[in-house]
Amino acid sequence: MDKYEHGGNIYVYDEDVIDFSSNINPLGFPECIRDSIDIAALTKYPDINYTQLKRSISRYVGLKNENIIVGNGAAELIYLFVRAFSLKRPLIPSPAFLEYERAVTLSGGNPLYYQIPEEDGYVIDVDKIVNCFKEVDSVIIGNPNNPTGKGIKSDEMMIIIKEAYKRNIPVMVDEAFIEFINDFQQYESTQFAKDYDDLFVIRAATKFFGLPGLRLGYGFGSENLIKRLEAYKEPWTVNAFADAVGRKIFDDVKFMENTRKYIREEIAYLTNELKKIDELVVFDTLTNFMLLKLKHWHVGDLKEELLKRGILIRDASNFRYLDNRYFRVAVKSHDDNVKLVEAIKEVLK
Amino acid sequence: MDKYEHGGNIYVYDEDVIDFSSNINPLGFPECIRDSIDIAALTKYPDINYTQLKRSISRYVGLKNENIIVGNGAAELIYLFVRAFSLKRPLIPSPAFLEYERAVTLSGGNPLYYQIPEEDGYVIDVDKIVNCFKEVDSVIIGNPNNPTGKGIKSDEMMIIIKEAYKRNIPVMVDEAFIEFINDFQQYESTQFAKDYDDLFVIRAATKFFGLPGLRLGYGFGSENLIKRLEAYKEPWTVNAFADAVGRKIFDDVKFMENTRKYIREEIAYLTNELKKIDELVVFDTLTNFMLLKLKHWHVGDLKEELLKRGILIRDASNFRYLDNRYFRVAVKSHDDNVKLVEAIKEVLK
Numbered sequence: 184m185d186k187y188e189h190g191g192n193i194y195v196y197d198e199d200v201i202d203f204s205s206n207i208n209p210l211g212f213p214e215c216i217r218d219s220i221d222i223a224a225l226t227k228y229p230d231i232n233y234t235q236l237k238r239s240i241s242r243y244v245g246l247k248n249e250n251i252i253v254g255n256g257a258a259e260l261i262y263l264f265v266r267a268f269s270l271k272r273p274l275i276p277s278p279a280f281l282e283y284e285r286a287v288t289l290s291g292g293n294p295l296y297y298q299i300p301e302e303d304g305y306v307i308d309v310d311k312i313v314n315c316f317k318e319v320d321s322v323i324i325g326n327p328n329n330p331t332g333k334g335i336k337s338d339e340m341m342i343i344i345k346e347a348y349k350r351n352i353p354v355m356v357d358e359a360f361i362e363f364i365n366d367f368q369q370y371e372s373t374q375f376a377k378d379y380d381d382l383f384v385i386r387a388a389t390k391f392f393g394l395p396g397l398r399l400g401y402g403f404g405s406e407n408l409i410k411r412l413e414a415y416k417e418p419w420t421v422n423a424f425a426d427a428v429g430r431k432i433f434d435d436v437k438f439m440e441n442t443r444k445y446i447r448e449e450i451a452y453l454t455n456e457l458k459k460i461d462e463l464v465v466f467d468t469l470t471n472f473m474l475l476k477l478k479h480w481h482v483g484d485l486k487e488e489l490l491k492r493g494i495l496i497r498d499a500s501n502f503r504y505l506d507n508r509y510f511r512v513a514v515k516s517h518d519d520n521v522k523l524v525e526a527i528k529e530v531l532k
Numbered sequence: 533m534d535k536y537e538h539g540g541n542i543y544v545y546d547e548d549v550i551d552f553s554s555n556i557n558p559l560g561f562p563e564c565i566r567d568s569i570d571i572a573a574l575t576k577y578p579d580i581n582y583t584q585l586k587r588s589i590s591r592y593v594g595l596k597n598e599n600i601i602v603g604n605g606a607a608e609l610i611y612l613f614v615r616a617f618s619l620k621r622p623l624i625p626s627p628a629f630l631e632y633e634r635a636v637t638l639s640g641g642n643p644l645y646y647q648i649p650e651e652d653g654y655v656i657d658v659d660k661i662v663n664c665f666k667e668v669d670s671v672i673i674g675n676p677n678n679p680t681g682k683g684i685k686s687d688e689m690m691i692i693i694k695e696a697y698k699r700n701i702p703v704m705v706d707e708a709f710i711e712f713i714n715d716f717q718q719y720e721s722t723q724f725a726k727d728y729d730d731l732f733v734i735r736a737a738t739k740f741f742g743l744p745g746l747r748l749g750y751g752f753g754s755e756n757l758i759k760r761l762e763a764y765k766e767p768w769t770v771n772a773f774a775d776a777v778g779r780k781i782f783d784d785v786k787f788m789e790n791t792r793k794y795i796r797e798e799i800a801y802l803t804n805e806l807k808k809i810d811e812l813v814v815f816d817t818l819t820n821f822m823l824l825k826l827k828h829w830h831v832g833d834l835k836e837e838l839l840k841r842g843i844l845i846r847d848a849s850n851f852r853y854l855d856n857r858y859f860r861v862a863v864k865s866h867d868d869n870v871k872l873v874e875a876i877k878e879v880l881k
Contacts, residue, residue, distance in 0.1 A: 189767070194579040211575060222569055225745040225777075226560060230543040255604055255769055262766050282767065289764055396574040396772025415638055417611050418538070418631065420604055422771050423745025428574075 187281045190497035204497035206472040206513035208393035210442050213435040216428045224423035236429045240401050243433035249406045250377045255420040257359045257387040257400040262286045264383050267415040268353045273321040278502035280329045295319050298504050305331035309339045313346045325357045330499050330511045332468025334370045353381040362391040363471040365447050376403035392432045399425040446471045449514045456524040462531040472513040482510045488530040536630045539846035553846035555821040555862035557742035559791050562784040565777045573772035585778045589750050592782035598755045599726045604769040606708045606736040606749040611635045613732050616764040617702045622670040627851035629678045644668050647853050654680035658688045662695045674706040679848050679860045681817025683719045702730040711740040712820040714796050725752035741781045748774040795820045798863045805873040811880040821862040830856045837879040
């Protein structure tokens, strides 16, 4: 794979492939958005301040408009944070989402990577993170982390946030997958965002609300932090449909609860079935995707065999500290999950 | 007005106001796009390479996919160009679109402004531009220029491009409004883009195709230049609807011809009528908007009086070298244009 290549690039494969490489909500998007797509919205610039959209997010997370910024997916906000703070030496616990590294490198920085130990099943020891703080100018951390599926509970994250605050080190917590966690309230950093200057928490409609084509991300921070980011932000990056849809989705509590229930059940099924396969090491996950390791096979061979069976997995070899034994799969419909298990069993028999 | 405030921010005014401040195609958008808005497109990431979209643009402008980049409106491409080339001292003939200055300043640069002389009706003398080249590291130029409405013909632009090429100075030509010009072929730099490394030509669906809410911009350059920009580009910045709509609009030749005819007639009407008003200096324009100057009034007072009559104009006082005597209006429907003329006559009587 290319250095920064992602999953979900189905355009290079057969269109009918079942895409386990992209970790999007398998239930689709909230039905309530069907009425909010009005072509007339395209004839006007979106509100450059996105006041109504922020109000909707505000109700969802319990923060004020002044603590909220919106962006073109989480991606824009990641790059914006790196630029606004001129980050040159962030700590990135890894393996991690590839765009953190790319954003820092493009801004002329050079991250310090903390290798999350595989022996512990990729659980992050916050004391070890904090021990690295004297060598870095910032921290970028996914919670839950992609591709490992592991998370840090709020009380442990608080240790990171408080220590960073003491040292004036900006912290970005990427919560793009947090709402998939069954007891996600125990993992959120949202409530700290307004009180700790230099803490930036990112989310997106992309994964949990099943809308990667829409391009809607959002983030939280103190009023000072949000002002600093807005000062560097490019104008109108959230399109008119994303603005309209974003005013609806956060009210659909039923969709969110159904999603969490569904993910919980299907992850249990996948974990259970895949653990029966001797060739595989299965890493337990909190969220809607999981990391796996092949004991003897190369992922390229498995991927090729599965593609013949109409199934696309995420070759995880381009994540830092992983290699050609690792791959990632996301939860799809139950029938598709069954097909995945059976196909893997058949190939690795 | 705030330093970087734009027209078109109707959200702070009464919703029923006739918006002459935003210079969008008054005919709306091509009808052919109605079928291309399919909500299902939101459930997938857009093609990160935008191959089909680029093919459509390719047919429109007669360049190869390798010479094309797409972005979240022209705005993203302006900022991207500044970052990819680390521009610190671009020449910006001014008054000019405010985002050029903002993009450079945010990247830590300090533009050199060449004041376009009002005496000549804001016509740009290319020799004077070229004379500044020894003091700058790049050139950013709107063609036609916003807010003056004046353009540089291709043979004259060639002088700028060739001299910049000799000096290895990157040039960005912003053609966001060029298709409104009746004989726009005489002004285009598109055909030079593939042959001159470091020439970047920008366009957008925003203005000419009447789709500011969609967020679709595109640009042309040599293969080298496009590769350099892609290396710095953030992923998935063009949303799925913009991708789909962008595959349609460039085929609608009828819409484009109707627009040019309409603009030509209405600009003639507006120019003619507004020139009858003693208090006004009207600057002739090539495109769909025009700059005007008040001889004695302050624009704030005129704007307030027109707002009482349901009409919003663009206070142009925050453009460099303009002050509180200047404003800009765009062509709207004929009935609205008549209302504008009558309201201005009434206020300035």
